[in-house]
Amino acid sequence: MMVAAKEKLINFLLYKHKQAPTIMEVHHHADTARKKWTHYFWEFLMLFLAVFCGFLAENYRETIVNKEKAHHYIQNLVADLKADTADVNFAIYYNQLWCDHLDSALLVPIDRLKDINTQDTFYYHFLPFYFWIQTFIQNDNTITQLKAGGFNLIRNEKVVDSINLVYNFYRGLKFGTDYNITCYWDIVRKAQELMDLPAPSATIEENIPKHILQNKEIFFQYDKPRIHQLYSMINNAKGSLLSTIVTEKQYREKAERLLTYLQKEYHLE
Secondary structure (H helix, E strand, O other): OHHHHHHHHHHHHHHHHHHHHHHHHHHHHHHOOOOOHHHHHHHHHHHHHHHHHHHHHHHHHHHHHHHHHHHHHHHHHHHHHHHHHHHHHHHHHHHHHHHHHHHHHHOOOHHHOOOHHHHHHHHHHHHHHHHOOOOOOOOOHHHHHHHOOHHHHOOOHHHHHHHHHHHHHHHHHHHHHHHHHHHHHHHHHHHHHHEOOOOOOOOOHHHOOOOOOOOOOOEOOOOHHHHHHHHHHHHHHHHHHHHHHHHHHHHHHHHHHHHHHHHHHOOOO
């Protein structure tokens, strides 16, 4: 039995000895495996392409969004220009009407203003201007947004230059209208010192007298030097209005050309 036990022990140790190299060999193979450089290259290339394609997609999306914003700005600008042409036509009409009335008022000799009926004639032609001064105010909501950064979205330099040409021209027109307002208030204050004047009308149409008043004394004091001063102010205001009308017509022409150009360039109606 002792011999049999020894034989079993020897056979077990021999079995273990045979199995040990196989296990060590497998372990050694797993530890020494290496990846080729081409494997890392392709991994880097795939990662780079993924990032680059993401960048291209984001850039394309941003380009589309900016293009839509620019188109929206142009649409709003076209609407502003249409409103401008309507408003400036309104201003031209009434400024010309006021000029005609002021010119007729100036034709009344100062020496004849003591006559009540002559006073009525002067009053009839002076009243429209006294009641209401008509000024053209540009619709500038869109151009304000463009100057605040919107111009960066418009890639067409010719479009940008054309827009700036019209809106820079308005500065000169605004200078003229501001001066007209100054003249208006000077005349109003001077007239109130000399004449008995009614309260202003509610609308521009109501401030045009339908007929010449009869037998009504307008001048409550006849101060010839001050009336001469009033006439000089009226004459100056009339000249300023005529100059403004010329500038308003020029602005209308430029605005209409820009409107046509933008509608054609951006396929707008």
